Amino acid sequence: MRIALVNSADHAELHPHDLPLAAALRDAGLDPVAEVWTDPSVDWSSYDAVLLRAVWDYHRRYLEFTEWLGQLDKAGVPLLNEAGLVRWNADKRYLLELRERGVAIVPSQVAAGACLREVVGGLDGQEIVIKPTVSATAHNTIRGTAGSTALSDAIEDLPDDVYLVQPFQPEIQSEGEWSLIFFGGEFSHAVLKRPAAGDYRVQHDFGGTAELLDPPAAVLDGSIAAIAAAKSRKAPVYARVDGIVSNGRYLLMELELIEPYLFLPEAPDATTRFATAVADRLRPA
Known part of the structure; x- marks a missing residue:
């Protein structure tokens, strides 16, 4: 079975940490191939499954990413994890x-647009963290004291988006x-x-x-x-x-x-467990 290990264009080849995974997938009887999710030349229907790996730009191209998920659905290509689960998990709400x-x-409130300052205003004096509901690797995440000039200035620089507001956890x-x-x-x-x-x-x-x-x-x-x-x-x-x-x-x-x-590098045996879980999921019931 051919399985696409999908990455972003900035990581078109397999991440070094995924090289042992590719070998373990081969040992499990699969044929892994590195692909870029935004590459229009890829025939996704030629694959038996798609495994998300270094898709580290999906939060910056969210609408395009969800459209791509729809393409996989239409082609009948299984996504790991399942596309419905990925859609649900992509938004921190x-x-x-x-x-x-x-x-x-962790206590969380959702605030969009002008409501962000209103929510933050109700937490005056508290140390808080603000992060977009669609984000990764701390992108556009800020921390500060509600009511402070520094945090107000940082909020001013944030793009118009939907955010989670949480108390900082010391x-x-x-x-x-x-x-x-x-x-x-x-x-x-x-x-x-x-x-x-x-x-x-x-x-x-x-x-x-x-x-x-x-x-x-x-x-x-x-x-x-x-x-x-x-x-x-x-x-x-x-x-x-x-x-x-x-x-x-x-x-x-x-x-x-x-x-x-x-x-995976911290727990080398886990690579085999991961590959086994992938192969088990793809075997006919």
Whole structure:
């Protein structure tokens, strides 16, 4: 079976971290081929499945991305994860749906356009984080004290968009943020991410670090509950669940179902588990 490993144009070839994955997919009996999702010359119907990998520009080309998902649907090409799940997960407002389903999340409000200043005004004096509902890698994410001139100026520079407004979680700096990786609904491995000194962003691009660790029971249980609450027809082929422990309680920050970084180099055996989950999903029932 031919499977397209899909990337953005800036990463047309496989990311170095995905080279072992391609080898593991071959060992599992699949034929992986690197493709760019925006390449109009690709015949997607020639593939048995499409696996999202370094699609790191989808949030900047969101409408084009959703149209491409429609092309795959029309061609009858399975997407991993499923296209409906990807559409749902692409907008961070899914967090509010998970909250309604009983998942404990970092407190979040949605604000669009002029309402952003109104929402922020109601949090005067609190340290907050503002992020677009469609975003990745901290794109257009700002942090500051509500009511301060500095934050007001930063808001002025934000594009007209829809945003999540959340209280800043100091535990990210003091304790770190957990990322738990699942393949086919089964727990694979976990890392504890910490930001660089003085920062709050845990991504490697901003100097963050990640350490392979066994998660506490509450973190594992909370992550499993978050995946279950997504209510997909089948368990996601891959998932990364990000969260923190605040006052002894696990709080979900994000449920990542679109090409998240899966910390495969930190857990080499996980690459085989990932490839196996992909192959299992594609086998006839």
